[in-house]
Amino acid sequence: MSDILERLRTETRDAHEAIERDLAWETRVTTPDGYRALLARFWGFHAALEPALAAVLHDDAFLDPRRRLAHLAADLRFLGLDDAAIAALPRPHLALPRDRDEAFGALYVLEGSTLGGQVIAKQIGRQLGLNPEGGCRYYAAHGRETGAMWKAFRQRLAEEAARGRPETIVAAATDTFDAMRHWLCAAPVPIPDGEGGPVVKVSQRG
Numbered sequence: 001m002s003d004i005l006e007r008l009r010t011e012t013r014d015a016h017e018a019i020e021r022d023l024a025w026e027t028r029v030t031t032p033d034g035y036r037a038l039l040a041r042f043w044g045f046h047a048a049l050e051p052a053l054a055a056v057l058h059d060d061a062f063l064d065p066r067r068r069l070a071h072l073a074a075d076l077r078f079l080g081l082d083d084a085a086i087a088a089l090p091r092p093h094l095a096l097p098r099d100r101d102e103a104f105g106a107l108y109v110l111e112g113s114t115l116g117g118q119v120i121a122k123q124i125g126r127q128l129g130l131n132p133e134g135g136c137r138y139y140a141a142h143g144r145e146t147g148a149m150w151k152a153f154r155q156r157l158a159e160e161a162a163r164g165r166p167e168t169i170v171a172a173a174t175d176t177f178d179a180m181r182h183w184l185c186a187a188p189v190p191i192p193d194g195e196g197g198p199v200v201k202v203s204q205r206g
């Protein structure tokens with residue numbers, strides 16, 4: 001394992017445990033409403049972060065297959081939201097990545113979430129009868145390609161860390177985990193049916 005991955009895994013272990021504990025995903029995916037509200041929060045997070053990642057990385061070939069905002073929108077449409085309602089969902093005010101190191105720290109969290117997501121997708125299939133073509137595209141993520149995509153990501157991360165600042169990558173990953181936990185685990189917010197949703201400040205980086 002590369003040094004950077006070892007460090008990320010060790011230094012974000014507590015943050016991963018905290019999100020796994022607080023997310024309460026098993027309870028939230030027992031009903032279509034709970035699941036839809038969870039996806040709405042993920043949509044806000046990805047809507048805030050993905051454009052910033054694209055602007056910093058300038059590498060569509062690498063990033064585009066890892067973007068999941070459109071998958072979230074497809075699932076939300078399947079679950080009854082129209083495009084206007086989706087666009088109006090609340091987004092967090094994040095400390096956005098300012099350089100490649102911060103972008104790779106944030107992307108580590110998003111890409112890593114596709115691993116546990118495989119377990120969650122199976123449960124959503126059993127519980128709600130949804131599948132990647134209908135309502136569960138986000139969690140299905142890379143599907144059968146999950147292992148290959150993660151391997152390619154790890155390789156790229158090691159290259160980035162070799163020419164960048166590992167310290168900054170790890171700090172950004174920790175911040176992203178924390179921001180995501182605060183955003184996803186905040187008190188349930190009703191899905192707005194119009195108007196712009198509130199922008200909520202959930203993290204601040206120096």
Ligand code: HEM
Binds near residue numbers: 005109110115180
């Ligand atoms: C949105 C919340 C979550 C985020 C952001 C997240 C993030 C991550 C990250 C970054 C990794 C990579 C760890 C590494 O460096 O190898 C990972 C791995 C993993 N996560 Fe999560 N995770 C989340 C929720 C969950 C949940 C709820 C579960 C439980 C089902 C879970 C189960 C796993 C598993 C099984 C792995 C793979 C461990 C391995 O193969 O070594 N995660 N996750």
